[in-house]
Amino acid sequence: MRSDALQRRETILRTARELFAQHGANVAMDVIAERSNVGIGTLYRNFAARPELVEEVTVTTLQEILDAAHKAQADLSTDQHAWSNFLDQLVNLNLGALSEALGTALPSTLSTRVLTVQRQCAIAVSEVLEAAKGFNLVRADLNGVELITVIGAATRPLGRAFKDQAPQLQERLVAIMLDGLKPENTTALPVEKSL
Incomplete structure (x- = not known):
């Protein structure tokens, strides 16, 4: 694939992912094309139908998680910020x-194809998590499924009322979630005894 065609395809995928996250996966294909600055024909040449685009966005996202996990694991021994x-x-x-x-x-x-990259991703996330535990960067009782689930829960869309009343709530919830992953939070809170 030519570099300009590859760049257009990547733009479509990035735009589709953003629109899917904001509006759901049923966003109109012509909206995806317009926001990607490509014609609808170009969109359909790259992705013949919505299911194909949805699968490619899924695989691309999983691949980004996989790449990030591999990079973090490689960098952990020399960079504690990894x-x-x-x-x-x-x-x-x-x-x-x-x-x-x-x-x-x-x-x-x-x-x-989705199952393969999903499986690889799960293994890589678990491996980087175990490496982070070895450096005492994360609580010892956390597993990979829990990590992804917690991050997924913290980044779920908030209702409009929440967004209007507390515009920074999403960022605050993510910060609280990240704090909860730290190793010092693994000790049980003392239980008050009644007199």
Whole structure:
């Protein structure tokens, strides 16, 4: 694929991911094309139908998680910020909003391609998590599924009333979530005894 065609395809994927996260996976294909600054024909030459685009956005997102996990694991021994950088990357992927949108758009039986990268991603996240535990950067009782689930929950879209009343609430919830992953939070809180 020519470099300009590849760049257009990447722009379409990036734009589709943003729109899916904001509006759900049923956003009109012509809106995706318009926001990507390409014609509808170009969009359909790259992705013949919505399911194909949804699958590619899913695979691309999982690949970004996989790449971030590999980088964090490679960097952890020399850079203690690698763990927090990894968490920031996961948060910035807007996994909660995206998984909500894609979860309803993906077929009930996932393709081998999605399952393969999903499996690789789960292994890589677990490996970087275990490495971070070895450096005492994260609580020892956390597993990879819990990590992704917590980040997904913290980045789920908030209702309009919340956004209007507390515009910084999403960032605050993410900060609270990230604080909860720190190792000092693994000790149980003392229980008050009644007199």
